[in-house]
Amino acid sequence: MYEQLNPPETGERIVFQDGEPIVPDNPIIPFIRGDGTGIDIWPAAQKVFDAAIQQAYGGKRQISWFKIYAGDEACEKYGTYQYLPADTLSAIKEYGVAIKGPLTTPIGGGIRSLNVALRQIHDLYACVRPCQYYAGTPSPHKYPEKLDVIIYRENTEDIYLGIEWRQGSEIGDRLIKILNEDLIPATPEHKNKQIPLDSGIGIKPISKKGSQRLVRRAIQHALRLPKAKQMVTLVHKGNIMKYTEGAFRDWGYEIATTEFREVCVTERESWILGNKEKNPALSTADNARLIEPGYDSLPPEKQGAINGEVEQVLANIWETHGQGQWQDKVMVNDRIADSIFQQIQTRPDEYSILATMNLNGDYLSDAAAAIVGGLGMGPGANIGDTCAIFEATHGTAPKYAGLDRVNPGSVILSGVMMLEFMGWQEAADLIKTGIGKAIAERQVTYDLARMMNPPVEPALKCSEFADAIIARMS
Ligand SMILES: NC(=O)C1=CN([C@@H]2O[C@H](COP(=O)(O)OP(=O)(O)OC[C@H]3O[C@@H](n4cnc5c(N)ncnc54)[C@H](OP(=O)(O)O)[C@@H]3O)[C@@H](O)[C@H]2O)C=CC1
Ligand SMILES: O=C(O)CCC(=O)C(=O)O
Ligand SMILES: [Mg+2]
Structure with missing residues (x-):
C-alpha cells in the first residue's frame, strides 16, 4: 500500500475513539527527521525517548519507530519537488500519532509551508504550546518561573490558509x-x-466552527488543570478586525456560556455577580456603572444594553454561579493581542491558557518561549479528533545544521507531550526529571550556556545534552 515505505514488522496502530487515543503497549509511531538541525536533534531526542520508556516499563512497553519522509529527505528518496509524498500523509493518517522535526519553508515564493500543510491536511486544528519554566534555565526575565501558560492556537485557518x-x-x-x-x-x-x-x-477567513472547536478544547484542557489555573483567555485584535478577530472572541464566549454553562463564568459575569454579593441592595444601573467605565456618558440605548446584560446575568446564573460559586468555575476572559504580549511579561502569573487565532498564536508562542529559556525549550503538539503530530515551536535553524550544536530540548519536550497524550506518564516524568537536573547542574547546550551567569564553557553538544538527560532520569 505504500510506494516506498516499510512499516515496522512488530507493533500496532494507535486508534482514536471519541477524540482520545487508544494506545497499545507497542505502538508504531511514524517520525519525520526534519530539515536543517533536524539531522542533529532527531537522533538525540529518539535516544532519550527510548531510554525513558525502557527505564519506566522495563520492556513491557516500547515504541516501534517508523521512519517517514518530508522536506529535503523526501526529495532525495521520492524525487525532485516531492516534499510531502502521499506515503507520508497516508502513514500519519493510518498510525494516528506522529512526531516530526522542523521543515524548511522558503520565504516569498516556491512551496508553501510543509508544516502548515501537514496540519491542514490532517485537520489538526489545535496547536498546543506549553511555556513552562525549568528551574535554573537562564532567562532575560527576572521572574521567569511566574510564566506557566499553554497557548492553544487555531491551526487550520486565518491567513495560514494561504489564499x-x-x-x-x-x-x-x-x-x-x-x-x-x-x-x-x-x-x-x-x-x-x-x-x-x-x-x-x-484573505483572512475565521470561521465559527474553527474558532469554537479550538476554544472547546482549550476549556476542556482548563478543566483538567488545578483550580487556580482554570482560566482561558481569548486573545484577539477585535478592536480593529471586528468580523474576524472580534468574532473569534464572541464565538469563544458563546461556547463558554452555552456548551460549558455549568462550569464556566466570564470575567464580566464574575464582576456583576461579585458586585451583587458585596452589596445585595445594589441597583441594576449601579452594577452596570461598576462594570462599564464611562457608563454615565454613554447614550441611553447603550446604557440600556448594559443594564440588560446585568439583569440577564443575575436572572440566569445567580442561582448556579452566585454567592461565590463562580470562583470554582473556569474563568473565561479576553485580552487584546498587543496587550497580552506585554501582560505575559509584566503580569505572567495572571494567565493560564491563551486561546488564539493562528497568526497571533504563532507570534505569541515564540515570545512566551523566549521568557522560559528560548526556542530550544519550546515544545508543541498539533491535535485533531483523529490524529496528532508533535513538533517543536522552532524551525530548522539552518546555520547550525549538522554541527551537533543546537538544543534538542524542544523536540524532547514535544515527545514528553506525546508520551503524556498516550498516557505514558511515567516515561514522560523521567524525561522531565532528567532535563530539570541537567539544567540545574549547568549541563546545557550553547543557547542556555551563553545566558547562564557565569556562562558555561564549553557548552554541551546536542548529542551530549541527550546523554546528560538520560544519565539524570532517576
Ligand atoms: N514547525 C516548523 O517546522 C517550523 C519551521 N520553520 C522554518 O524554519 C526555517 C528557519 O526559520 P527561522 O526563522 O530561522 O527560525 P528558527 O526557529 O529555525 O531559528 C531562529 C533562531 O532560534 C534559535 N533556535 C532555533 N532552534 C533552536 C534550537 N533547537 N536550540 C537553540 N536555539 C534554537 C536560534 O537562535 P540563535 O541564532 O540566537 O542561536 C535560531 O537562529 C524557515 O524555513 C522557517 O519557515 C520555522 C518555524 C517552525
Ligand atoms: O512552517 C513554517 O515555515 C513556520 C511555521 C511556524 O512558524 C510555526 O508553526 O510556529
Ligand atoms: Mg512560529
Whole structure:
C-alpha cells in the first residue's frame, strides 16, 4: 500500500475513539527527521525517548519507530519537488500519532509551508504550546518561573490558509477592481475607502466552527488543570478586525456560556455577580456603572444594553454561579493581542491558557518561549479528533545544521507531550526529571550556556545534552 515505505514488522496502530487515543503497549509511531538541525536533534531526542520508556516499563512497553519522509529527505528518496509524498500523509493518517522535526519553508515564493500543510491536511486544528519554566534555565526575565501558560492556537485557518494573490497578478487585480468598484461602495460602513491598485492581497477567513472547536478544547484542557489555573483567555485584535478577530472572541464566549454553562463564568459575569454579593441592595444601573467605565456618558440605548446584560446575568446564573460559586468555575476572559504580549511579561502569573487565532498564536508562542529559556525549550503538539503530530515551536535553524550544536530540548519536550497524550506518564516524568537536573547542574547546550551567569564553557553538544538527560532520569 505504500510506494516506498516499510512499516515496522512488530507493533500496532494507535486508534482514536471519541477524540482520545487508544494506545497499545507497542505502538508504531511514524517520525519525520526534519530539515536543517533536524539531522542533529532527531537522533538525540529518539535516544532519550527510548531510554525513558525502557527505564519506566522495563520492556513491557516500547515504541516501534517508523521512519517517514518530508522536506529535503523526501526529495532525495521520492524525487525532485516531492516534499510531502502521499506515503507520508497516508502513514500519519493510518498510525494516528506522529512526531516530526522542523521543515524548511522558503520565504516569498516556491512551496508553501510543509508544516502548515501537514496540519491542514490532517485537520489538526489545535496547536498546543506549553511555556513552562525549568528551574535554573537562564532567562532575560527576572521572574521567569511566574510564566506557566499553554497557548492553544487555531491551526487550520486565518491567513495560514494561504489564499493570497501577488501584486500585479491578473486575479489579484480583478479582485481589487471588484472590491473597489462594487463591494466596498455597497457597504456603507466602508464609506469611500479604496484599496491601492498596486497591492498584493490576502484573505483572512475565521470561521465559527474553527474558532469554537479550538476554544472547546482549550476549556476542556482548563478543566483538567488545578483550580487556580482554570482560566482561558481569548486573545484577539477585535478592536480593529471586528468580523474576524472580534468574532473569534464572541464565538469563544458563546461556547463558554452555552456548551460549558455549568462550569464556566466570564470575567464580566464574575464582576456583576461579585458586585451583587458585596452589596445585595445594589441597583441594576449601579452594577452596570461598576462594570462599564464611562457608563454615565454613554447614550441611553447603550446604557440600556448594559443594564440588560446585568439583569440577564443575575436572572440566569445567580442561582448556579452566585454567592461565590463562580470562583470554582473556569474563568473565561479576553485580552487584546498587543496587550497580552506585554501582560505575559509584566503580569505572567495572571494567565493560564491563551486561546488564539493562528497568526497571533504563532507570534505569541515564540515570545512566551523566549521568557522560559528560548526556542530550544519550546515544545508543541498539533491535535485533531483523529490524529496528532508533535513538533517543536522552532524551525530548522539552518546555520547550525549538522554541527551537533543546537538544543534538542524542544523536540524532547514535544515527545514528553506525546508520551503524556498516550498516557505514558511515567516515561514522560523521567524525561522531565532528567532535563530539570541537567539544567540545574549547568549541563546545557550553547543557547542556555551563553545566558547562564557565569556562562558555561564549553557548552554541551546536542548529542551530549541527550546523554546528560538520560544519565539524570532517576
Ligand atoms: N514547525 C516548523 O517546522 C517550523 C519551521 N520553520 C522554518 O524554519 C526555517 C528557519 O526559520 P527561522 O526563522 O530561522 O527560525 P528558527 O526557529 O529555525 O531559528 C531562529 C533562531 O532560534 C534559535 N533556535 C532555533 N532552534 C533552536 C534550537 N533547537 N536550540 C537553540 N536555539 C534554537 C536560534 O537562535 P540563535 O541564532 O540566537 O542561536 C535560531 O537562529 C524557515 O524555513 C522557517 O519557515 C520555522 C518555524 C517552525
Ligand atoms: O512552517 C513554517 O515555515 C513556520 C511555521 C511556524 O512558524 C510555526 O508553526 O510556529
Ligand atoms: Mg512560529
